[in-house]
Amino acid sequence: xxxxxxxxxxxxxxxxxxxxxxxxxxxxxxxxxxxxxxxxxxxxxxxxxxxxxxxxxxxxxxxxxxxxxxxxxxxxxxxxxxxxxxxxxxxxxxxxxxxxxxxxxxxxxxxxxxxxxxxxxxxxxxxxxxxxxxxxxxxxxxxxxxxxxxxxxxxxxxxxxxxxxxxxxxxxxxxxxxxxxxxxxxxxxxxxxxxxxxxxxxxxxxxxxxxxxxxxxxxxxxxxxxxxxxxxxxxxxxxxxxxxxxxxxxxxxxxxxxxxxxxxxxxxxxxxxxxxxxxxxxxxxx
Amino acid sequence: xxxxxxxxxxxxxxxxxxxxxxxxxxxxxxxxxxxxxxxxxxxxxxxxxxxxxxxxxxxxxxxxxxxxxxxxxxxxxxxxxxxxxxxxxxxxxxxxxxxxxxxxxxxxxxxxxxxxxxxxxxxxxxxxxxxxxxxxxxxxxxxxxxx
Numbered sequence: 001x002x003x004x005x006x007x008x009x010x011x012x013x014x015x016x017x018x019x020x021x022x023x024x025x026x027x028x029x030x031x032x033x034x035x036x037x038x039x040x041x042x043x044x045x046x047x048x049x050x051x052x053x054x055x056x057x058x059x060x061x062x063x064x065x066x067x068x069x070x071x072x073x074x075x076x077x078x079x080x081x082x083x084x085x086x087x088x089x090x091x092x093x094x095x096x097x098x099x100x101x102x103x104x105x106x107x108x109x110x111x112x113x114x115x116x117x118x119x120x121x122x123x124x125x126x127x128x129x130x131x132x133x134x135x136x137x138x139x140x141x142x143x144x145x146x147x148x149x150x151x152x153x154x155x156x157x158x159x160x161x162x163x164x165x166x167x168x169x170x171x172x173x174x175x176x177x178x179x180x181x182x183x184x185x186x187x188x189x190x191x192x193x194x195x196x197x198x199x200x201x202x203x204x205x206x207x208x209x210x211x212x213x214x215x216x217x218x219x220x221x222x223x224x225x226x227x228x229x230x231x232x233x234x235x236x237x238x239x240x241x242x243x244x245x246x247x248x249x250x251x252x253x254x255x256x257x258x259x260x261x262x263x264x265x266x267x268x269x270x271x272x273x274x275x276x277x278x279x280x281x282x283x284x285x286x
Numbered sequence: 287x288x289x290x291x292x293x294x295x296x297x298x299x300x301x302x303x304x305x306x307x308x309x310x311x312x313x314x315x316x317x318x319x320x321x322x323x324x325x326x327x328x329x330x331x332x333x334x335x336x337x338x339x340x341x342x343x344x345x346x347x348x349x350x351x352x353x354x355x356x357x358x359x360x361x362x363x364x365x366x367x368x369x370x371x372x373x374x375x376x377x378x379x380x381x382x383x384x385x386x387x388x389x390x391x392x393x394x395x396x397x398x399x400x401x402x403x404x405x406x407x408x409x410x411x412x413x414x415x416x417x418x419x420x421x422x423x424x425x426x427x428x429x430x431x432x433x
Contacts, residue, residue, distance in 0.1 A: 041312030048308055048377055052341060052368055146310035146379060204368075207342035208328045216343045217366065220379070227310050 004270065007263040011256055018252035024087070025245035031142050032178065032238035038143055039175070039231040046228055053221050055203070056210055057191070065214040066161065067222070070190050076113045077134075077156055077165035078103070079188070079226060081172040081233035082122035084138055089244030091173060091181070091237055092121040098183045099171045103131065114165065116156055118149075118230065134159070142234065149230050153223040160189045161219070168222075172229045173236035179243055181236040188225050191218065303335050305351060307360060307376040314381035315360060321352040322374050324367050333369055340369040346421045348429050349376060359384055361429045363422045380422075387430040396423035 057068055080099050082092045099115070107113045114134045117123045123136045137152045159165045167189065174184040206213055305322055307315040322333045325347040344365045351358040365378030399420035403413065 042310055044313060045308040045310050045377060048368070048375055052366065052377070056341070150379070204339045204341045207326060207331070207340055213341055213343060220364070224310060
């Protein structure tokens with residue numbers, strides 16, 4: 001049996017770990033709150049841009065643009081949104097597993113796809129598993145601005161426009177609630193499935209021409225999809241970390257209980273032994 | 287508010303425009319105005335209530351919003367204007383009111399962009415980016431200084 005002092009030490013170290021995890025839980029809870037607000041603030045922009053894109057692309061105006069057309073897929077780009085730090089439960093592993101399985105299933109050689117990881121964990125995963133990376137972004141703050149994601153988003157859109165890739169997919173954790181997130185895969189480009197139903201489409205005048213407008217509008221639209229996914233992913237990250245930290249705190253509590261029990265047992269055993277030694281000594285003197 | 291009052295009193299509807307400016311980081315401005323002037327890529331556009339539906343991309347410029355003889359300004363970069371008879375929506379990647387502009391930051395950005403323009407004459411992507419950055423910085427400085 002471990003000595004009294006060993007058990008005491010373990011209890012103390014578990015207690016300080018518990019303090020850290022419960023602090024992290026609270027921090028994540030407040031970050032989650034903020035991230036949800038950010039995601040909400042983004043909604044009006046997304047809805048409006050969707051409406052305009054749907055009006056232009058859905059109307060029988062004959063407007064056309066390479067981003068609206070599927071072409072034979074020679075190379076696919078994947079954006080994957082992960083966090084910079086771990087300790088977020090299954091947040092990163094789920095999304096990376098989904099990506100890895102997809103890549104294994106769909107592609108036979110490394111020339112057929114490329115990955116644009118966001119977040120350190122995603123970048124390290126790709127490096128370790130030999131997935132080709134064209135560009136990565138790390139060190140995004142917990143409340144990212146559009147400007148911070150714009151670079152990789154426009155880069156990805158440019159790859160598509162230049163014909164380097166023929167499809168662009170994004171993998172991220174969709175935020176459902178604080179305890180539930182779902183790995184989601186979305187096709188960003190080409191924009192073939194623009195939902196035009198159920199929206200009140202307006203027929204606009206265009207200044208200058210529709211094609212010109214699509215040229216600037218569609219890249220912006222694609223970039224906003226990426227940004228929306230990032231905001232969603234951030235909310236999921238904080239939620240996932242919060243849940244992970246809560247269960248870590250609970251587990252630490254259980255561990256402390258168990259350790260305290262064996263500490264008391266060991267203490268009792270030591271006392272019993274001492275008494276029996278004393279009484280044995282006294283008996284020997286008689 | 288005036289807009290709603292007018293409508294409530296006499297059903298007069300086409301006196302003002304509802305203007306909303308939305309960016310990915312949230313709504314930047316919401317209000318009703320008598321006239322909106324924007325600089326589109328094809329030229330200056332003045333929008334009055336009752337305008338036909340229109341979509342036009344905007345340059346990096348100032349949006350002018352007129353109400354009761356007063357003009358409000360807004361710096362926009364990279365955006366669109368969507369016009370409906372009573373509603374004007376500006377979708378911009380960034381939009382700031384003069385009071386929100388960080389002039390020092392804009393000045394630093396301007397210097398940086400100028401330096402980069404001097405250095406990177408050869409490479410066209412960087413050149414283009416630096417040019418855009420310069421335009422944004424100059425636009426912000428102009429708007430915050432002139433009001």
